[in-house]
Amino acid sequence: MVYSKIENVKAKMRVLFLNPPDLKREKFMKEIGRCGRRAVAGELWPQTGLAYLTAVVKDAGFTPALIDAMAENLSLNDLLAQIKKFKPQAVVANTSTPTFKNDVTVLAEIKKVHPAITILVGTHCSALPQESVSHPAVDFVIINEAEDTIVELLDYLNKKDDSDTESLRRIKGIAFNDTNTGEFIITEPRPYIEPLDRLPFPAREFLPNDRYHMPFFGRHPFATVIPTRGCPWQCIFCRAGKVWGRKIRVRSPENVIAEIEQIIKDIGIRHIVFMTDSLTLNKKWLMEFLDRILTRNLRFQWICNSRVDAVDLEMLRLMRRAGCKLISYGVESGNQQILDRAKKAIRLEDSLRAIQLTRKAGILSMAYFILGLPGENNQTIQDTLTFMKRINPDYINVHIATPFPGTEFYDIAKQNNWLVSTDWADYEEEGSAVVRTEELSAEELIAAQRRAMREFYIRPRWVIREIFRLRNHSPISARIRAGLNVIRTLFKSR
Numbered sequence: 001m002v003y004s005k006i007e008n009v010k011a012k013m014r015v016l017f018l019n020p021p022d023l024k025r026e027k028f029m030k031e032i033g034r035c036g037r038r039a040v041a042g043e044l045w046p047q048t049g050l051a052y053l054t055a056v057v058k059d060a061g062f063t064p065a066l067i068d069a070m071a072e073n074l075s076l077n078d079l080l081a082q083i084k085k086f087k088p089q090a091v092v093a094n095t096s097t098p099t100f101k102n103d104v105t106v107l108a109e110i111k112k113v114h115p116a117i118t119i120l121v122g123t124h125c126s127a128l129p130q131e132s133v134s135h136p137a138v139d140f141v142i143i144n145e146a147e148d149t150i151v152e153l154l155d156y157l158n159k160k161d162d163s164d165t166e167s168l169r170r171i172k173g174i175a176f177n178d179t180n181t182g183e184f185i186i187t188e189p190r191p192y193i194e195p196l197d198r199l200p201f202p203a204r205e206f207l208p209n210d211r212y213h214m215p216f217f218g219r220h221p222f223a224t225v226i227p228t229r230g231c232p233w234q235c236i237f238c239r240a241g242k243v244w245g246r247k248i249r250v251r252s253p254e255n256v257i258a259e260i261e262q263i264i265k266d267i268g269i270r271h272i273v274f275m276t277d278s279l280t281l282n283k284k285w286l287m288e289f290l291d292r293i294l295t296r297n298l299r300f301q302w303i304c305n306s307r308v309d310a311v312d313l314e315m316l317r318l319m320r321r322a323g324c325k326l327i328s329y330g331v332e333s334g335n336q337q338i339l340d341r342a343k344k345a346i347r348l349e350d351s352l353r354a355i356q357l358t359r360k361a362g363i364l365s366m367a368y369f370i371l372g373l374p375g376e377n378n379q380t381i382q383d384t385l386t387f388m389k390r391i392n393p394d395y396i397n398v399h400i401a402t403p404f405p406g407t408e409f410y411d412i413a414k415q416n417n418w419l420v421s422t423d424w425a426d427y428e429e430e431g432s433a434v435v436r437t438e439e440l441s442a443e444e445l446i447a448a449q450r451r452a453m454r455e456f457y458i459r460p461r462w463v464i465r466e467i468f469r470l471r472n473h474s475p476i477s478a479r480i481r482a483g484l485n486v487i488r489t490l491f492k493s494r
């Protein structure tokens, strides 16, 4: 089998966790539990998921290293030089749909110079394990939540017993090709981790923390913290519930606070994005968490997501006092039928109310919209354009509907012959459309996305408000740079 290439493993293995370099030097937003998208505003997100895996593997006695080649702006040759030096026996790479082709190409190049076992993690390979391991550069895929699985798999590989494939087949949550029999094996699903407090904090000492930036935090680097996992809703375009389960698993407020204290104390970062599908779903938990931030006098700025139907003024005011700067809402559409077909389970009035309350509490709002969901036509697009100006959030982002593999939307689009591209590199949400709808072509969706962004941002009302805001916030250079990047994207010709 492939792993027989490891020679005389006595101590526990050296394991490299890798965010592969993009061979075209582009940046993508990649996180193990997310679908991945092209970064168009110059943002660079921390590899917190890889840092979690690094932490559990280190605790289990292996020797880990982590290279975020995208953040470090490494070329392939730079990476290969580091690999020859570290000589990992296993390389665990974070992949996503738009970067999959790139990432397996990088793994193939690694295998040419160094015989490491390769393991993929992330939403794309979890949705398409067979297709992923059919690539000759991929030895194993870990499906969904990876912390327990990676330790078990590495423990097995460390023993280096090629004939014992039965033990390998008993490891839950993996896929591989058995090279003894030629059979594709997908093992039993792994139960989700509970309680989440048993996980160590992400090993951020392995990350290039000062390189992670996003426009809303200006020149300040930021960290991401994951307080909950799982989502009970079933929006057809989203994989959250499939990757981390339909039940919301919540860390204790004390556990999350301890991680924040460590971030502030050990790496000096005071800007945090809570990466959870909704921080506000459990009000009792949230109020307790906010109360602890305030009583400990923790001073940091933060951003989170929320569902529009899960906020009220009391919690928003406390969030503001505890340092919340911006809330992102998935508004998705200004047409109720489109929302209903997408199983979003919100009413248009919920979005209007959430944006109003957020503004009243003194928090900025970002509304995300999607154009091209089932049923989209010129009228529903017009409804969305009218609605986004009516609810008037501080910022919007408009994505073209992207049927990521593993979503119900992907199955619907495939069955109806709506997919116009099967090249995963096109599945990047920002600049290319890979579906059409019953009435609109992919090109019309791209044009509508650009029109929506222009109509929202190039309005006297928005421009005046932003100029006023910029005068009152420093530094402003990063936001101006981000704005210019977005505008360049809006106007670039295809």
Ligand code: SF4
Binding pocket: 231, 232, 233, 234, 235, 238, 239, 240, 241, 277, 307, 330, 344
């Ligand atoms: S509520 Fe949000 S996280 Fe949950 S399924 Fe819908 S889009 Fe995904």
